[in-house]
Amino acid sequence: MASRAASVATLLLAISLLLPLRLLSHALRPRFSHPSAAALLTVAALVSAICAAPDPGALPGVATSADADADALxxxxxxxxxxxxxLESLLEALNSKSTILEEDNKLIEAMERDIQLLMDGPESTKDSKTKSYSAGNIKSMEDEVQQLQQEVSKINKNSDTIESLAHDTERRVETLSSEVKKIEDIIAEQWIQIRQFEQAFVLTKMMASKVHERSRPSEMVYKWPGKETILKYAADMNLNDIFLRGASYARSCFSHTYKESSSFLQEINRYYHEVPAITPYLMLLVLF
Incomplete structure (x- = not known):
């Protein structure tokens, strides 16, 4: 149980470390905004459902170590x-930044078109009668164009790096989603085991009460029809005969009690082999 709780804690820590990368990738790739938002809401709903599960410590018969592990989880x-x-607040901030980045990209594309027009038509500009730029201005504009081209190449390289990182992060998040599903299956299996323990405890308690009632000496041992008549003529009867009859009847009572106890022990052994975890409850029953 402790190793299972440690593995669960490790998986949760990995989720908390890798989930921001998922959010960053979707902030830089707005075309995946709807699936990423759905995945984030799914993870949040899963965490809320696990935290809203009832406390297993309130059920009777649950071990103390299981309660401690559940509290830690x-x-x-x-x-x-x-x-x-x-991370949700961080996602909103990244979405706003992505909007600003899109506007910058549009501005860069417009500047590239203007630069291309300037590079394609320098001769027509020089031959124009209404020439508004001197040779010095054209040289400075060419230098500015080169600088802008360098900036654009840097931005393209950064975009490629960020896109590859986003793909890698998406694969990691998918792996973590499968791990979260495994954790959910483990928790469901633990709840099933807890219910089985509770049912086994109730059945054992009912069996013990039935066997206890059967093992009580019946009132017919002390009262039977014709008791007064027999006592009336007891003085005329042989005492040895009475003793032998009483011993025979007591022997039959003890034999009946022994058979009931044997059947009770057989039932206990059967339940012990079917549900191995019921052993602590059987020990408590023997003590009582």
């Missing part, structure tokens, strides 16, 4: 929820 998931809230 809930605290880790609560911290993850806070991290998700912070």
């Amino acid at each position: 809930r605290s880790e998931i609560e911290a993850l929820r806070l991290k998700v809230a912070q």
Whole structure:
């Protein structure tokens, strides 16, 4: 149980470290805004559903170590929820920055078109009668064009790097989503085991009460029809005969009790082999 809780904590820590990269990739790639938002809402809904699960410590018969592991898991998931809230605010900021980046890209494209027009038509500009630029101005504009081209090449390189990083992050997030699904399956399996323990405890308790009731000496041992008549003529009967009959009846009572106890032990052994985790409850039953 402790190793399983440690693995769960490691997976949750990996989610908290890698999820910001997912958000950054979708901020720089607005065309995937709808799927990324759906994935983020799915993770948030999953964390909320796990945190909203009832406390297993309130059910009878649950082990103390399971309660401690469940409390640690809930605290880790609560911290993850806070991290998700912070990442949502960061996503909004990145979306606003992506809008600004799109506007800058549009401005750069417009400048490239203007530069291309200037580079294609320098001769026509020189031959024009209404020439408005001197040779010095043209030289400075050419230098500015070269600088702008260098900036554009740098931006393109950065865009390629960011896009590859976004693809890598997307693959990692998909892997983490599968791990989260595995964690959900483990939690569901633990709940099923808890319900099985509870049902086994209730069944064992009912069996113990039935066996206890069956093992009680019946009132017919002390009261039977014709008791007064027999006592009336007891003085005329042989005491040895009475003793032997009483011993025989007591023997039959003990034999009946022994058979009931044997059947009870057989049922306990059967449930022990079917549900190995019921052993602590059986020990408590023997003590009582």
